Amino acid sequence: MKLCAEDKLLHELLRLVPVPQDQPLGPGDDCAAIKCGKPGTLILLKTDCIAEDVHFLRSHDPAKVGWKALCRPLSDIAAMGGTPAQALITFFSPPDLDSTYWIKFYRGLGRAARRFGVTIAGGEMSRQKHGIAVSVMLTGHIDSKHLLTRSGGKPGDLLFVTGQLGGSIAGHHLNFTPRLQEGQWLAKNIHPSAMMDISDGLGTDLSRLARASGCGFEVNPESIPCRKGSDIESALSDGEDYELLLAIPPSKALLLQKYWPTAFPQTRLNRIGTLTPPQPAPPNWPGGWDHFEKN
Amino acid sequence: MKLCAEDKLLHELLRLVPVPQDQPLGPGDDCAAIKCGKPGTLILLKTDCIAEDVHFLRSHDPAKVGWKALCRPLSDIAAMGGTPAQALITFFSPPDLDSTYWIKFYRGLGRAARRFGVTIAGGEMSRQKHGIAVSVMLTGHIDSKHLLTRSGGKPGDLLFVTGQLGGSIAGHHLNFTPRLQEGQWLAKNIHPSAMMDISDGLGTDLSRLARASGCGFEVNPESIPCRKGSDIESALSDGEDYELLLAIPPSKALLLQKYWPTAFPQTRLNRIGTLTPPQPAPPNWPGGWDHFEKN
Numbered sequence A, B: 001m002k003l004c005a006e007d008k009l010l011h012e013l014l015r016l017v018p019v020p021q022d023q024p025l026g027p028g029d030d031c032a033a034i035k036c037g038k039p040g041t042l043i044l045l046k047t048d049c050i051a052e053d054v055h056f057l058r059s060h061d062p063a064k065v066g067w068k069a070l071c072r073p074l075s076d077i078a079a080m081g082g083t084p085a086q087a088l089i090t091f092f093s094p095p096d097l098d099s100t101y102w103i104k105f106y107r108g109l110g111r112a113a114r115r116f117g118v119t120i121a122g123g124e125m126s127r128q129k130h131g132i133a134v135s136v137m138l139t140g141h142i143d144s145k146h147l148l149t150r151s152g153g154k155p156g157d158l159l160f161v162t163g164q165l166g167g168s169i170a171g172h173h174l175n176f177t178p179r180l181q182e183g184q185w186l187a188k189n190i191h192p193s194a195m196m197d198i199s200d201g202l203g204t205d206l207s208r209l210a211r212a213s214g215c216g217f218e219v220n221p222e223s224i225p226c227r228k229g230s231d232i233e234s235a236l237s238d239g240e241d242y243e244l245l246l247a248i249p250p251s252k253a254l255l256l257q258k259y260w261p262t263a264f265p266q267t268r269l270n271r272i273g274t275l276t277p278p279q280p281a282p283p284n285w286p287g288g289w290d291h292f293e294k295n
Helices: A005-014 A062-079 A100-116 A180-189 A202-212 A232-237 A250-263 B005-014 B062-079 B100-116 B180-189 B202-212 B232-237 B250-263
Strands: A032-035 A041-051 A083-093 A119-127 A133-143 A158-162 A194-198 A216-219 A243-248 A269-276 B032-035 B041-051 B083-093 B119-127 B133-143 B158-162 B194-198 B216-219 B243-248 B269-276
Touching (some): A005 B119, A062 A083, A062 A100, A083 A180, A083 B041, A100 B005, A119 B005, A133 B041, A133 B083, A133 B133, A158 A250, A243 A250, B062 B180, B083 B100, B083 B180, B158 B250, B180 B194, B202 B216, B243 B250
Parallel strands (some): A083 A119, A119 B041, B083 B119
Antiparallel strands (some): A032 A041, A041 A133, A083 A133, A216 A269, B032 B041, B083 B133, B158 B243
């Protein structure tokens, strides 16, 4: 299966640096998972970022941009089934930006932090010549027996997605709710064999989950839940959905479909396909957003 | 004592977000210190960043920029007396930059990681429209009884600095060695009452240490160790020294001055002054580099 340019570069870069050897999960999953000296508990580490004109515009409400900045890595903690803890905020501020921008930004960030139980433990601020950029580092924790990765899928596992996909640019990308409750519930009650969040589009992200699990996949395009105003192509390629993609053995599917509607009456859960033995992606399967694709 | 514009903005922003309440150290010191569930051990969290044309130029060797990116937050871990552990790297890459830049950058980053016992546990990459920027998140750990902060200084404590100050721009800022060994040795053997790293210039950073400790200070300008080619003004104001500034009670000074030369024959240690009861900064005391000073 084709690696996107971003994943290729990442693979190359990680060969040049020492990576954790004796830890449950190093780079390459939604979060790293690190032993913390307390038996049965793992610390989750995640870094994420947003840049002006890529993830948001100067004209967007800074409070919404602050909400988004924190909720993006929260979506990765959700994908591991984890509970978030502390965030550290780094921002780059261009000379033409007044510091009131950051006050509004921190209001939105603070709203997300209070809502999802995160405290801001530190940060760093710097000038840069052009453009606003923000990086958020987030810690979390999880019982080691509940940890979910993207690499545990098996041929025959059924594929599900939460919510709806596509057309995020119309507004969802600035006001989405990370699926923390859903992720924690799934980790404790169902324990999918693999889970990840959909941030670069189902096209890219399902390919990633399948590759990490050593599988191929089949999808019924008509079962993909499209957000209002979007179509299947857009659901596969747009990105910024911040929904969960999970693989579960057929034996657990009945349990999941029985209890989900009671646990999360507001959140759709759609079965979209199946993991298979390794095979090429379906014809015309699109990639999603790729920061390092040559044009 | 006057707050620099950067500290004022930080103070204002931190009022808008929840900060850790039941932890040994929240935002405002060199690192945050967080309980990890293992009695007697604290986790250190630090984020730092560098931006093109502020901290480095496009013409600088990318491997040296990679070294610097990791060594800057290592200097903060050093200032707590801590031992570094995992780093997460976020980089913003402009469209006019070839990905070979990042390969060279990661070589230098990897060299620093191996040298100082850090593993790279994750990261994130993004396009941005203009300019290179990098944020590094670093974890570390420390025995809670050895933790050093900038707020424990007392009137009468003697002030020391390691190494030499000023003129970093001539090269030191790209190839310095973070004072990890010195910081750990000091934490275990001397336990200064306050310590921090000097990154924004002694002018700004001594003011910060004194303010955090509720003290004033007196400095003998002639005792400030100036790097070759720099003068006292430059030693106070240039920044990017990555040396340690420490305050210790006079009772420990003899011990320090006796054992330091054997422990660190290559690293100078100069006594530069004294903490006093709260009082205004000396006349003409300069601030150092301030990212948010109005021009």
